Amino acid sequence: MLDNLRSKVISIIDQDNTVVEKLQAICDLLKENVAYYDWVGFYFKNGEKDELKLGPYSGEPTDHTIIPFGKGICGQVAVSNQNFVVPDVKAQDNYIACSITVKAEIVVPLFVNGKNVGQIDIDSNTPDPFTRSDERFLEFINAEVAKIL
Template sequence: MKTDALKPQVISIINQPGVVIKDKMQAICDLLQSAVATYDWVGFYMAHETEPTLHLWNQAGEPTDHTVIPFGKGICGQVAVSNANFVVDDVHAQDNYIACSIYVKSEVVIPMFKNAKNIGQIDIDSNTVNAFNAEDERFLEWINELVAAEL
């Protein structure tokens, strides 16, 4: 499914009255993982307020042991430091990649900002090489803007 077709559903999730943001974030993970064929694992890692670590708040897909990631470690940790999108077409070509599953072939991590501060990120793994493009990046940036506005 094309990502633009999912925008009304994401907006509906965000606009649910009386639902806490963590539940909305979980619903977004579930939607993306089930609706986009190449989004095999979807998660939100959020920055700890005082420690240089990311903490897994939500995820859809196979469980992961990587629930806390130090800044600088792996793709997620690098994004926490660089504040820039990171698209990995082939995870096996990355020296600093943290393997979550033997099936993962590519990954995209998009930082989330609130008041110009990197507060977390959305992380998507795919079992397909070269699974992500600029359309995915723009879509995930848009999701992060909606989520950050609720935090």
């Protein structure tokens, strides 16, 4: 199913829209088409500050519009430059709860010219839903997004 969305992501990237509109369309596409993607959003490095700022997202509003590097799953990925798959958020000491319904999270860093500029963050209300296929798919999305940043 994820493979079927790859061509749709490419067509969104190729549209004559702003970057923000493209990122919003990707978030909406993923949330609407992957049953266990309950919140989908992009965070980006906030200028020269060691923090992330929320960009386009699809799902319930969040209070976490700014996340310091090192805090929560997103903040840890900003420092580690590594994918972070969390099968059970309750088992994580350094987890920032966005919603009591969230059971699992996956965060994949977004690189432009080898530099970590942001990430895609997915919350799921389903326990342990993420596989290697999700990681590869989100890496693909970030590689496509990097072309327009």
